[in-house]
Amino acid sequence: MRWLVAFLTIGLGAQGFELAVELTPEHVHNGETLKIAVHGAARKARLDRRTVELFLQEDGSRFGLMPIPVLEKPDMYRLELLSENGTIVDSRPIRVENAHYPKQNIVISRKIASLKPSPGEQETVGAFRKTVSPVRYWREPFEPPVPGCLTSLFGVGRLHNGRPTGDYHAGVDQRGAAGTPIHPIAAGVVKIVQKWNLRGGTVAVDHGQGIESIYLHMERFAAKEGEHVTTSDVLGYVGSTGRSTGPHVHWSLYVNGVPVNPGQWMKLEACPAAPKRHRRKAK
Ligand SMILES: [Zn+2]
Structure with missing residues (x-):
């Protein structure tokens, strides 16, 4: 499966921090990985009770990987980006699509x-x-x-x-x-x-x-x-x-x-x- 073209959104998070968030692929299925690239105050990402680290990269951005388990129910979820102290600084809907594994x-x-x-x-x-x-x-x-x-x-x-x-x-x-x-x-x-x-x-x-x-x-x-x-x-x-x-x-x-x-x-x-x-x- 090919990565779809990234989309970039810049906005003010819940706390007023400016965040640039890049999510790939645009359409994620159960059993796949959501790649999260962030410029701004986010340190962790959370989706359906799973929290992952956003690691500091050489260019100063943060990058993390959200796995979507095979057994995750295809549905709408929220991806939350968290600051160092756990405050939600950004939140956006994520639709997990059905991969239809045989x-x-x-x-x-x-x-x-x-x-x-x-x-x-x-x-x-x-x-x-x-x-x-x-x-x-x-x-x-x-x-x-x-x-x-x-x-x-x-x-x-x-x-x-x-x-x-x-x-x-x-x-x-x-x-x-x-x-x-x-x-x-x-x-x-x-x-x-x-x-x-x-x-x-x-x-x-x-x-x-x-x-x-x-x-x-x-x-x-x-x-x-x-x-x-x-x-x-x-x-x-x-x-x-x-x-x-x-x-x-x-x-x-x-x-x-x-x-x-x-x-x-x-x-x-x-x-x-x-x-x-x-x-x-x-x-
Ligand atoms: Zn095998």
């Missing part, structure tokens, strides 16, 4: 279905997603971690062997032969390098100021925790470890801890429709 049935064996997370697996990923670090390493455009097409799209409602799971695909599955190098989508710091039961060989990268990415099912690693990486570095290699039925990379983009559609940030092509009996990847 549903997908996954055929998985009992052995794969019964896999349990490793001790600490869920907690480590949970703590990683909660972290928002102030230094910005990322810049656009982001790059796909491998060249392959998408075998499963973001946001798809998941059924396992015909049974609804109540969950959705929180990342994308990208085709790649075993051993294909996996690159980070942007510069950042490697925070997780782990072999886990569910996710298999996992590497997670903090790109700063609310952007994080995680890559699963690797057969081996090329990066170490704490390492600074750029898009030319290799994190690890495509495998089929953990809850996976064939070599591929499942990866997720988190914005302030919320999985969002990476297709908004880079060009990703869906693979030509697979035959019905083809077993899709499970994670």
Whole structure:
């Protein structure tokens, strides 16, 4: 999905501060990210009880990212910009439009279905997603971690062997032969390098100021925790470890801890429709 042309509004906020606010895209859907650029006194932004930081940029402006969760109800909301002490300095209506994510049935064996997370697996990923670090390493455009097409799209409602799971695909599955190098989508710091039961060989990268990415099912690693990486570095290699039925990379983009559609940030092509009996990847 392409960013729509930005619109710029200049006005007096509730407290009489002059604010210039730029929001992109103009039409935001559930599962996407609202980019907020501000010149003026705003320090945080709030939408439907979620508050995000607006970070100081090199040009003196503030910039922050409001994730709209996949499960957010398409509706009218208010975006509120807050000062240092929490006063609302600007408020404007935001319509969250329905992305209409499809549903997908996954055929998985009992052995794969019964896999349990490793001790600490869920907690480590949970703590990683909660972290928002102030230094910005990322810049656009982001790059796909491998060249392959998408075998499963973001946001798809998941059924396992015909049974609804109540969950959705929180990342994308990208085709790649075993051993294909996996690159980070942007510069950042490697925070997780782990072999886990569910996710298999996992590497997670903090790109700063609310952007994080995680890559699963690797057969081996090329990066170490704490390492600074750029898009030319290799994190690890495509495998089929953990809850996976064939070599591929499942990866997720988190914005302030919320999985969002990476297709908004880079060009990703869906693979030509697979035959019905083809077993899709499970994670
Ligand atoms: Zn996946």
